[in-house]
Each structure stands twice: as structure tokens, then as C-alpha cells.
Amino acid sequence: MKMPEPDAAILSRRQAIATALGAIVPGEGVIVDEEERRAYESDGLTAYRQLPLIVVLPTTTQQVAAVLRYCQGEGIKVVPRGAGTSLSGGALPLTDGILLGLGRFKRILDIDYDNRCVVAQPGVTNLAISDAVAERGFYYAPDPSSQIACTIGGNVAENSGGVHCLKYGMTTNNLLGLEIVTMEGEIVRLGGRHLDADGYDLLGIMTGSEGLLGVITEVTVRILPKPATARALLIGFQTSESAGDCVAAIIAGGIIPAGMEMMDRPAIHAVEAFVKAGYPLDVEALLIVELDGPKPEVDYLIGKVEAIARENAAVSVRISTSEAERLAFWAGRKAAFPAVGRISPDYYCMDGTIPRHRLPTVLARIRQLSARHGLEVANVFHAGDGNLHPLILYDANNSGELEKAEEFGADILRLCVEVGGVLTGEHGVGVEKRDLMPIMFSDDDLKQQQRLKCAFDPKQLLNPGKVFPVLHRCAELGRMHVRSGFTPFPDLPRF
Amino acid sequence: MATTLKPADPNQLRDMVLFMASKKTPAEIVGAGTKRGLGRPLDLDYRIETGALAGIDLYEPEELVMRAGAGTRLAHIERALETHRQQLAFEPIDYGPLLGEPAGKASIGGVFACNLSGPRRVKAGAARDHLLGFVAVSGRGETFKSGGRVVKNVTGYDLCKLMAGSWGTLAVMEQVTFKVLPAPEATATLLIQGLDDRRAIRLLTLALQSPHEVSGAAHLPAGIGAGAAAADIAGPATLLRLEGVPPSVEARVAALGELIGGDGIDILDGAASLAIWRALRDVLPFAGQADRPVWRLSVPPAAGAGVVAAIGAQLPAEAYYDWGGGLIWLMLDRRADAGAGLIRAAVGDVGGHAMLVRATPEVRASVPVFEPQDRAVGGLTRRIKEGFDPVGILNPGRMYAGV
Ligand SMILES: Cc1cc2nc3c(=O)[nH]c(=O)nc-3n(C[C@H](O)[C@H](O)[C@H](O)COP(=O)(O)OP(=O)(O)OC[C@H]3O[C@@H](n4cnc5c(N)ncnc54)[C@H](O)[C@@H]3O)c2cc1C
Numbered sequence: 001m002k003m004p005e006p007d008a009a010i011l012s013r014r015q016a017i018a019t020a021l022g023a024i025v026p027g028e029g030v031i032v033d034e035e036e037r038r039a040y041e042s043d044g045l046t047a048y049r050q051l052p053l054i055v056v057l058p059t060t061t062q063q064v065a066a067v068l069r070y071c072q073g074e075g076i077k078v079v080p081r082g083a084g085t086s087l088s089g090g091a092l093p094l095t096d097g098i099l100l101g102l103g104r105f106k107r108i109l110d111i112d113y114d115n116r117c118v119v120a121q122p123g124v125t126n127l128a129i130s131d132a133v134a135e136r137g138f139y140y141a142p143d144p145s146s147q148i149a150c151t152i153g154g155n156v157a158e159n160s161g162g163v164h165c166l167k168y169g170m171t172t173n174n175l176l177g178l179e180i181v182t183m184e185g186e187i188v189r190l191g192g193r194h195l196d197a198d199g200y201d202l203l204g205i206m207t208g209s210e211g212l213l214g215v216i217t218e219v220t221v222r223i224l225p226k227p228a229t230a231r232a233l234l235i236g237f238q239t240s241e242s243a244g245d246c247v248a249a250i251i252a253g254g255i256i257p258a259g260m261e262m263m264d265r266p267a268i269h270a271v272e273a274f275v276k277a278g279y280p281l282d283v284e285a286l287l288i289v290e291l292d293g294p295k296p297e298v299d300y301l302i303g304k305v306e307a308i309a310r311e312n313a314a315v316s317v318r319i320s321t322s323e324a325e326r327l328a329f330w331a332g333r334k335a336a337f338p339a340v341g342r343i344s345p346d347y348y349c350m351d352g353t354i355p356r357h358r359l360p361t362v363l364a365r366i367r368q369l370s371a372r373h374g375l376e377v378a379n380v381f382h383a384g385d386g387n388l389h390p391l392i393l394y395d396a397n398n399s400g401e402l403e404k405a406e407e408f409g410a411d412i413l414r415l416c417v418e419v420g421g422v423l424t425g426e427h428g429v430g431v432e433k434r435d436l437m438p439i440m441f442s443d444d445d446l447k448q449q450q451r452l453k454c455a456f457d458p459k460q461l462l463n464p465g466k467v468f469p470v471l472h473r474c475a476e477l478g479r480m481h482v483r484s485g486f487t488p489f490p491d492l493p494r495f
Numbered sequence: 496m497a498t499t500l501k502p503a504d505p506n507q508l509r510d511m512v513l514f515m516a517s518k519k520t521p522a523e524i525v526g527a528g529t530k531r532g533l534g535r536p537l538d539l540d541y542r543i544e545t546g547a548l549a550g551i552d553l554y555e556p557e558e559l560v561m562r563a564g565a566g567t568r569l570a571h572i573e574r575a576l577e578t579h580r581q582q583l584a585f586e587p588i589d590y591g592p593l594l595g596e597p598a599g600k601a602s603i604g605g606v607f608a609c610n611l612s613g614p615r616r617v618k619a620g621a622a623r624d625h626l627l628g629f630v631a632v633s634g635r636g637e638t639f640k641s642g643g644r645v646v647k648n649v650t651g652y653d654l655c656k657l658m659a660g661s662w663g664t665l666a667v668m669e670q671v672t673f674k675v676l677p678a679p680e681a682t683a684t685l686l687i688q689g690l691d692d693r694r695a696i697r698l699l700t701l702a703l704q705s706p707h708e709v710s711g712a713a714h715l716p717a718g719i720g721a722g723a724a725a726a727d728i729a730g731p732a733t734l735l736r737l738e739g740v741p742p743s744v745e746a747r748v749a750a751l752g753e754l755i756g757g758d759g760i761d762i763l764d765g766a767a768s769l770a771i772w773r774a775l776r777d778v779l780p781f782a783g784q785a786d787r788p789v790w791r792l793s794v795p796p797a798a799g800a801g802v803v804a805a806i807g808a809q810l811p812a813e814a815y816y817d818w819g820g821g822l823i824w825l826m827l828d829r830r831a832d833a834g835a836g837l838i839r840a841a842v843g844d845v846g847g848h849a850m851l852v853r854a855t856p857e858v859r860a861s862v863p864v865f866e867p868q869d870r871a872v873g874g875l876t877r878r879i880k881e882g883f884d885p886v887g888i889l890n891p892g893r894m895y896a897g898v
Binding site for chain 1: 516555556557558559560580610612616617620621623624633635637638639640641643644645646647648649650651652653654655656657659660661665676677678680700703704705706707708739740742743745746747750793794795796797798818821822846847848850865866868869871872874875876878879881882883885886894895
């Protein structure tokens, strides 16, 4: 993975820069010591590590603005970071850049039940928001599996999803307002407690911008009343084709479950060995379908889904009759990553999305790729929305295996795009998928995206080296080459 | 009289935009042209109409996805969806009647470009939340795409959000891919009469705080209901809509009725329910009074009644609420400034925005139609526009002067 060439002049000024930053963020907020910096050397994509020049941990928006203004003036790169759980290397530090940690922005600023929203600082964890409003029966819907650790600021930056986003949407659909600071140090407020933008949807653009457009310093999210009931079905199939057909039939039947998750045989076995969730071991695919809402609706739809499952060759159907049983169904799925981590020294989690009906084809092709690359793979999917998480098993201590796993992963993502899907459904491009972007986008597509970057950060100092395979200068991107002397279409219909 | 160009295919569209760019000649971009009366008035020599870039070229009901040419009529799309009992869940408003244009003529490109929505916005989101991908021609005359055909996608910046609500000022969409959803099997509306605005908004708030999945929460003060054509309600009417499978709707009607205090609740179901929400969606209470300005205010829902009271204290105004109080449709008597200063001050006090949706071209030329922007957001807006349309040939000034 090639990162932008470090700037030797900046590297040599570490002490002076630290002193200047210390004047902005007093006390413990500036970390220069190498051992302490090591805690920030990677995010959840641990295959990549790099020590940042300096770590800065501000506590106020004013400090963030002053740090960015200083860095802008000095030409110093900045990498924002929340909890560092990104799986795509979005928070990977730069050796000649400041790592700007938002971990100290930990306060919930307001809970507004009348307007059904919460205003939080970006370092508040996803789960803490739901916990804070649980007493009144509310919750924040997007629920990434990392929700105990990941921050709401990181969720916005990655447009994170969770098992319930099939029905309730991703972060972007649950966001009302933001305060951001641009690289120029300008504090910008977007949205508020009302719906929809008045001008360009900058809130929508910030969401999923992977720390490249601005630093998020405050977040306003919508909260929802908790559904009155939730029940789940655990359905086993002899083939992944039948499981895929069942998923399609449920949706075609007009039912949008709260969540619809699938696991293949290797994943089921890994999970069962780990948490003893009571999953059947003699099936090729297992579906968890959760329905939530008013009790009469859930009971009615459970019946419909059960019938659809039987019509689609389900070999086992269990229906939760208690909250404990529902949670037990989920316990396995939620432990899928660590369970796979137990059976293999290392695993590499992929995140492509495909049109649902291509699932059987894609699974078969993944099995072929697995044989070709000589690496095992366990599959867990957000089946309802076609988001795949193949977990590639490898051992980093065997030389060359990491590279093999990466090649295998890249092949899976190429396959996703080939069948009409995309490179990443929720984990982001980061550094991981940066060089695969041309598979999905033309040069013009990518340039147009980068022009958006130029509107926010013309010097391209904020999180450079992420998302885009080629960095063009903004001046070059801005130029327009139009041939003049066009003839005005003699052959065109005009009225 | 403007020259109207009707590209027959995407290549012609690109060539036309290139021509405009090379001549530095701006063009008005329209789909079916039903919303030409929205926004700041444009008086340009050229108009590009996307009407011929039409047709549904992909519809997979079990994948909940449709792809169509930007010029495809919304009515055509809705008919196709009905055959599979599906719908556009964001319930886009038909601005035709309010703006004195025929109903049912809008194009799907316009629906997304203007980020339309309807009463179900509170539960299902707006157009922005359903646009999955698009192909467009930028003001540089370059064809580019973003997004895809799947719902879960974070590959690159989410330009779909930017296109939704950019009113044709950044690029001309030629094709859109969007999410479709099952249509509810049953619908019912609880009607509570006689509440004043504040009590009504409190009741809507209570309902929206409940787990009963309210998909429409509106209040019509006295005098408005009569115009809604759909139901002859004399006094103030507070409306709560429930949708879903029949057993669920039935149970929730009962539960919600109990929550908000049993007596005096009427239930509208089936056609009556559909008709009244359609009338509210399309602002029929204010249709047909072309010389009176109409505003659309988006505010924190609990602040809705206060905003209307603050405006009403100074100007005779008629208003009704949707989105639990968060969306206010407000009609004034004819005034040179359409009451802009007062309305924007009242909205500014609580946070939100106000758009002048109906006024004469003279008023729309002199009063900011979209909420005026602060320096920071204005700067970003201008720089984004420059990145997409450096010469300023696509709908220049439709949203803001100089953009
Ligand atoms: C075990 C595990 C399970 C996971 N499950 C899911 C899942 O189910 N769904 C899902 O979507 N993701 C999942 N993730 C990925 C990850 O948790 C999310 O992407 C999360 O949103 C990252 O949040 P963070 O606070 O850790 O951000 P970080 O990793 O610190 O940063 C992520 C990106 O956001 C930027 N950033 C962070 N904070 C800010 C800010 N305040 N302002 C501007 N930019 C900022 C960073 O520069 C970086 O590019 C999982 C990760 C792990 C390790």
C-alpha cells in the first residue's frame, strides 16, 4: 500500500510543531512520546500500521478549529480518528501528519424527546446514545456490531450500518444535524432538529466522507421509539440457493424484516463451537429473520415468513417464543467475527454488496476463488440488503499469506462489481479498497468526486491518501477544457 | 422565447451541454417543466428538456429497485409499481395543482432533483433517502455516475445526496436508480376534531413518541379543512395515519386511540384516508389562489405551533402542519416581500428553513426563495457549484444569485 511521500521538512520539525499545538491544546492533549503514539498506529485494519507524527486530543470545537487553522497554515496533514474501529484503514495515521483524536468529546449535549433527537459530541459511542434514551423507551436505530466501541462521529464519517438497517436505514437516514470544522478552521453548522436541507445536502455529503471533507465536532441524530415486540426465526437450508430464494420470496411478499442475516456452513460451525447458540450443524445455510413492531403484526408476519420458508425448502425452522430465545438466535451471529478469530490466527473481513438474487452465483464463485487461492473462507451476510462479509482465514506468520488473502479479497470485490454490486456496503474505502476504485468508477467519475473534496479542502491536507487512488491537484481538477466552435446541432429536434 | 432542445439520447444531451459550455451560454434544465414556477425565475435563451430520456429499463420488484430515464413520467412509474403492489415510499408531492400546472405530469428526474417528499417523510424519508444511483452530465459536459443499484453502498462520496435537492444546478441527470418498497395493504386515519394548534401538536408528538409507527401526523386549523376537498371537516382537524398489514393497522388504531384518549375519535379508512393525505401532500388547501404567496417551512416539530403563532400575530396567515408540526404550509395575503423578513425571523428563532414556493416571478426575483445561507455554507455552496459547473451554464441563479 503506497501512501503519499512523507514531507521531510515536516518530519524534522516535530518538536516545534508539538510546542505550537501545545499552546492550543494545553495539558495532556498533545502526545509526542513514541510509546504513547503507538496506541494510535492502526485502526481495525491491523495489517497496516504507521506511527503518526504527533497525536492531538482536543476537547473543544474552538481547539479543533485552531489546530486545523494552524495545520492549514503550515501545510501539515491531519487524520481524524474516533475509536479507531474502522475496518478499511480510514484512520490509518500518516508519518508526517497529525492524528486528531476526537475521543475526548464524550458528552451527550441534549436529549430532546419532543423533537425525537439527541445532540452528542462525536466521541460518544453509538451504544451510549441508545442507552441514554432507553429509560423513555427510545433508541438510535443504526447498530453496527462494533457499537460498544465505535463513536457516533466515526459512524457519520463511515455512514455505518448494522443488522437493522434493512428496515431503519443507515446513519445517513437517521441524521439531522452536524457541526463540522473545515481544514481552513471554519466552523460550519449543517441541519439542526428539522428535516432536510434547504440548499445542497451538505449533511448527506459529509456522511460517508471518511474524514476527508471536515472534522465532525457535534452530531444530532433521530431517535425512535423502541418497537413494541421483536421475534426472530432461525431457518436452516440444504443449499444456499434455497436460502437465497427464501430471502427473495420474503421481500417479494411485501415484507421488510427488521433484519435478515445469513451464515454459511463454515461460519455456522465456527460460531456454534464458540457460543453454543444451538444452531443446526447439518445445514449449508442459516437465516435469521427478525420481525419487529406491534405484536399482532409480528405474530402475523412470523406466520407468513414461516410459510415462505417451508415453500422454499427450509429443513429446519425455529421461532423465538421468548426474548431470551430471540437473543440466543442472535448471540451466534453477533459473535461471528470473534468465533472465526478463534479458529484461525488471522482473518480478513470483506464488505461488498451485490444484488440479492446473485447470492448463489457469488457464493459458488467465492468457493472457487477459495480453492484457487488456497485459503478458507467463512461467509456472513446482511442478506436482506445483499451486503456480504466473507471472512478470509489466513496466518500472517506464514510469509506471503497476508498478500494472498488480500488478492483473494480483491477478487471477491471484483466479483461483486461484476454482478452489479459495489466495493463496500458499510466499511468504507479507506486505504484498503482505494486502489480498487477504478473497477467501479471511470476517471471522470473519480475526478468529479475529487472536485467535491476541493470545495472543502483545496490544499488536500485532510486525510490524504485515502479513498482516491490518484491524487490530482485541485488547480488541475478545476481547469476546464472545452472545444469551442461547436455547431449547434442541425439534426436536433427543437420546439 | 427560449429555444428548447430535447435530447433524444444521452450523447445528444452531453453534446448540448458541451455546446452551452463552449458558448458560455446558460440553459434552463427541465424535466417535464411542472416546477418551473419554483425557485428564482430564469430568463435564458436555451432550455434543455429531458422528457425524451424516458423509460423504465430495469424493475426488479423482489430486489426493491427500479432504474429509469430521468424524463420518465412519475405517473408512469407509479403505475408500474402498482402492478406489483409497490410504491415510492417517500410519497412525493405533486406541485402541479399548487403552482397552477396540471397534476400528474412530473418527471422522475425532477422528483429527485428537487428532493421531494410527502407526509410519510417522518417515517420513510425523502427522495434523497431513496436515490441509489444516477448518471448525469456535469456543466463540464462530462458524463459521470455515482452510486449503484444496491441500497448498502458507501463506495466514494454519496453524490446521490448532493444531486437530490440541487435543482438542476450541478448536473443534468439522464438516468436514476432508486429504491422501491411494498405498498401498505391497509391504511386508516384517526381524526380528532376541535383542538387548538398547541394541543394538536402535543397530541401529534405523543403519537410519534409511541411505538405505533405513525406514518402521517398532520393538523389543520379551523377553516383549512374545507379547502382540502377530501373531507368536509368544519373545525380544526388533527390526523394520524397508520399503515401496514390489516391485523396490525387494526390493532394500532385501537392502541393509539386509547393512548390519545379514546372519545371523539373518528376513523377514516380506505379511500377517505388516501384522499385526505393526498390533498395534504399536494397542498390542495392552498391551490387555485395564485396571487397569494405560499411558504414551506421546515422546523423542529415541537416548535411548529409557536412559529405559526409568531407569524400570525403580525400578519394574517393561513397555515397547516404536517410531519408532526415540523412541516408548515403557510399562505399569506399578497405582499411585495411575501412576508419574508418576518417569516425568516420566526424560523430563525427555532432553527430550520423557509422556502417561498409560490409567488409571482417579480417577488421571486426580489425575495430570496431559498433560505439565505451563512458565509461558511454559502462559500461551500459556491465552490461546489464551480466544481461541477465552472462556467455557470446549468440553471444559474435558480437557487441563489450567482450559483
Ligand atoms: C468487530 C467490528 C465490527 C464492526 N461491525 C460493523 C458493522 O456492523 N457495521 C458497520 O458499518 N461497521 C462496522 N465496523 C466498522 C467500524 O466500527 C465503523 O466504521 C465505525 O463507524 C468506525 O467508528 P470509529 O469511531 O471507530 O471511527 P474510526 O475508525 O476512528 O474512523 C473511521 C473513519 O472516520 C473518520 N473519522 C472518525 N471520527 C471522525 C470525526 N469526528 N470527524 C471526521 N472524521 C472522523 C476517520 O478519519 C476514519 O476515516 C466494525 C468494526 C469492527 C472492529
